[in-house]
Amino acid sequence: MKILVCISKVPDTTSKINFVDNNSKFDQNGVQYIVNPYDEWYALVRALELVESNGGTVTTITVGNSSDDPTIRKALAIGANDAVRINANPTDSYFVAKQIADYAANEDYDIIMTGKETIDYNGSQIGSMLSALLEMPFVSLASKLETEGSKAVLERDVQGGLEVVEVDFPFVLSASKGMAEQRIPNMRGIMAARTKPLKVIEPVEQKALTSVVKFELPNPKTGCKYVDPENMEELVELLHNESKVI
Amino acid sequence: MSVLVFVEIKDKLTKAVQETITYGKSLGNVTLLTYGDVSDSLLLETGNFGAEHVLICKSINERNEQLLSNLIINAVKKYNCEYIVLSQDQTGKAVGPRVAANLEAGHISGAISFPEKSDEFIVKTNVFSGKAIAFVSVHTPIKVISILPNSIPPKENKTTALITEINEDLGEARIKVKELKPLGDGIPLPEAELVVSAGRGLKGPENWGIVEELANSLGATTACSRPVADIGWRPHHEHVGQTGVAIRPNLYIAAGISGAIQHLAGVNGSKVIVVINTDPEAPFFKAADYGIIGDAFEVLPRLTSAINNFKSSQ
Numbered sequence: 001m002k003i004l005v006c007i008s009k010v011p012d013t014t015s016k017i018n019f020v021d022n023n024s025k026f027d028q029n030g031v032q033y034i035v036n037p038y039d040e041w042y043a044l045v046r047a048l049e050l051v052e053s054n055g056g057t058v059t060t061i062t063v064g065n066s067s068d069d070p071t072i073r074k075a076l077a078i079g080a081n082d083a084v085r086i087n088a089n090p091t092d093s094y095f096v097a098k099q100i101a102d103y104a105a106n107e108d109y110d111i112i113m114t115g116k117e118t119i120d121y122n123g124s125q126i127g128s129m130l131s132a133l134l135e136m137p138f139v140s141l142a143s144k145l146e147t148e149g150s151k152a153v154l155e156r157d158v159q160g161g162l163e164v165v166e167v168d169f170p171f172v173l174s175a176s177k178g179m180a181e182q183r184i185p186n187m188r189g190i191m192a193a194r195t196k197p198l199k200v201i202e203p204v205e206q207k208a209l210t211s212v213v214k215f216e217l218p219n220p221k222t223g224c225k226y227v228d229p230e231n232m233e234e235l236v237e238l239l240h241n242e243s244k245v246i
Numbered sequence: 247m248s249v250l251v252f253v254e255i256k257d258k259l260t261k262a263v264q265e266t267i268t269y270g271k272s273l274g275n276v277t278l279l280t281y282g283d284v285s286d287s288l289l290l291e292t293g294n295f296g297a298e299h300v301l302i303c304k305s306i307n308e309r310n311e312q313l314l315s316n317l318i319i320n321a322v323k324k325y326n327c328e329y330i331v332l333s334q335d336q337t338g339k340a341v342g343p344r345v346a347a348n349l350e351a352g353h354i355s356g357a358i359s360f361p362e363k364s365d366e367f368i369v370k371t372n373v374f375s376g377k378a379i380a381f382v383s384v385h386t387p388i389k390v391i392s393i394l395p396n397s398i399p400p401k402e403n404k405t406t407a408l409i410t411e412i413n414e415d416l417g418e419a420r421i422k423v424k425e426l427k428p429l430g431d432g433i434p435l436p437e438a439e440l441v442v443s444a445g446r447g448l449k450g451p452e453n454w455g456i457v458e459e460l461a462n463s464l465g466a467t468t469a470c471s472r473p474v475a476d477i478g479w480r481p482h483h484e485h486v487g488q489t490g491v492a493i494r495p496n497l498y499i500a501a502g503i504s505g506a507i508q509h510l511a512g513v514n515g516s517k518v519i520v521v522i523n524t525d526p527e528a529p530f531f532k533a534a535d536y537g538i539i540g541d542a543f544e545v546l547p548r549l550t551s552a553i554n555n556f557k558s559s560q
């Protein structure tokens with residue numbers, strides 16, 4: 001079984017969000033980067049489990065520059081066999097999908113996994129776009145994945161419920177919570193990751209179809225109004241007459 | 247301008263459907279596209295929000311992103327649409343980017359505003375899990391816009407919808423749907439307008455009765471913090487926050503939740519936040535509109551009976 005897992009780096013979940021250059025760029029000052037939790041905890045770990053029980057390889061792929069290498073090494077420390085980095089700034093989702101599709105088209109992967117979304121741009125786009133570019137079926141928001149020979153049975157999140165679906169290899173999925181449990185890399189994994197192959201390849205030509213013109217921070221809350229815990233009639237009154245939500 | 251609005255309709259026109267048509271109408275003439283077993287009277291109702299032409303494909307009776315993408319792409323080509331509008335729900339996330347990539351069209355993921363008045367096509371979206379807003383510009387002639395549920399107020403705009411049944415060859419479905427496991431009849435979290443949520447402060451799953459009773463009185467959907475879902479006190483689909491479901495209800499009531507930054511990231515789009523916590527220093531109070539420093543075991547039942555009294559006096 002050959003699995004490709006798309007890995008991206010995102011600011012640590014406790015990062016302060018600020019912008020510079022006239023609010024046009026994210027302020028990276030003092031920001032720690034981590035592997036996007038959906039990519040690491042769910043997609044990557046499930047891919048490793050499948051390969052551990054069925055044999056095969058897990059390759060990670062990242063569209064980014066050399067500042068992504070530490071997060072790529074983290075994925076290798078958790079257990080991926082090797083990594084590919086496409087040496088480009090990820091300008092927009094279509095650009096990223098195009099780079100990954102171009103690489104994956106010649107590699108015969110059985111399953112291509114992305115996370116549900118990146119926790120910085122929250123696009124939830126790359127997996128769906130990849131499936132279009134590679135002309136493969138797409139199982140979005142998958143929370144369970146089992147394989148039997150050359151087909152897979154998955155559970156996915158749909159409006160109002162969970163759906164059990166069956167699909168033949170090859171296909172693309174986006175992984176959401178439930179698919180696997182987070183793994184902490186051990187010392188041996190961290191040592192091994194240093195010498196695992198990380199192949200850097202150059203991007204194909206592609207213009208961005210969208211761009212971020214500027215950022216804005218939401219208006220801060222104006223302050224909390226405290227209500228006496230004995231007096232819930234007052235809260236109901238405020239919710240009805242003041243904020244008009246009930 | 248010709249606009250294709252794609253929606254899913256079951257037994258009523260949900261708020262998400264109304265929002266999507268409203269958005270489409272603001273951009274031009276709306277051709278609405280849907281599928282499955284939908285009654286004519288419901289299809290006609292879409293005219294109340296501005297759908298002039300309704301295309302329905304009855305031969306698709308389950309959600310298959312590949313068939314639905316092909317259906318949308320065919321309609322876009324046939325009617326020369328410049329805009330494709332859908333909801334950023336589970337189906338929208340699966341289908342929208344696929345359609346966009348097929349048409350090499352720019353895709354806006356989770357629009358929270360109508361386009362800015364500008365020469366460029368610019369729309370706001372939430373980024374950094376609601377901790378910031380991005381103004382995204384689309385550079386392609388065809389634009390795909392997925393709108394975040396509960397961001398656009400639906401507006402009536404009466405027209406008479408003309409219904410056309412369509413039937414086309416969309417290829418073979420490569421995904422087989424085996425079974426649907428419904429999550430209960432409640433309103434799903436991403437669409438819920440009222441949400442009652444609880445965290446580790448509730449001490450154990452046996453204590454959730456008081457949370458559910460409040461939710462029932464309000465007609466609200468229940469949610470929880472991540473550790474509560476991780477220990478198995480509550481089902482995973484109730485977990486809200488940065489790594490769970492992101493919600494934007496009108497009212498979010500949080501009891502026994504400390505308000506960690508990752509929790510806030512998924513709920514800070516709520517219009518009004520009520521926090522119930524024994525600890526006056528709990529960080530959640532900084533994000534709250536109304537705060538109650540008190541024991542959830544006493545406050546929740548009291549709030550439930552106050553709500554019940556209020557409802558029966560209405």
Ligand SMILES: Cc1cc2nc3c(=O)[nH]c(=O)nc-3n(C[C@H](O)[C@H](O)[C@H](O)COP(=O)(O)OP(=O)(O)OC[C@H]3O[C@@H](n4cnc5c(N)ncnc54)[C@H](O)[C@@H]3O)c2cc1C
Binds near residue numbers: 013037448541542
């Ligand atoms: C990468 C990452 C992602 C994460 N994603 C999420 C996420 O998506 N969603 C999420 O929720 N968390 C997430 N977390 C976890 C988050 O950091 C917090 O640990 C978690 O939100 C805490 O849950 P809690 O508030 O229920 O529990 P606690 O922090 O233990 O808080 C319990 C609260 O209950 C109060 N309390 C106790 N008894 C009572 C009582 N009788 N009445 C009223 N109040 C009482 C206490 O004062 C306390 O404030 C994430 C963490 C990481 C590192």
Ligand SMILES: Nc1ncnc2c1ncn2[C@@H]1O[C@H](COP(=O)(O)O)[C@@H](O)[C@H]1O
Binds near residue numbers: 036063118
């Ligand atoms: N620069 C990138 N390189 C590789 N994979 C990425 C990149 N950005 C996003 N992805 C993958 O696509 C998923 C969805 O991202 P997004 O569409 O940006 O929310 C992520 O969870 C990753 O698996």
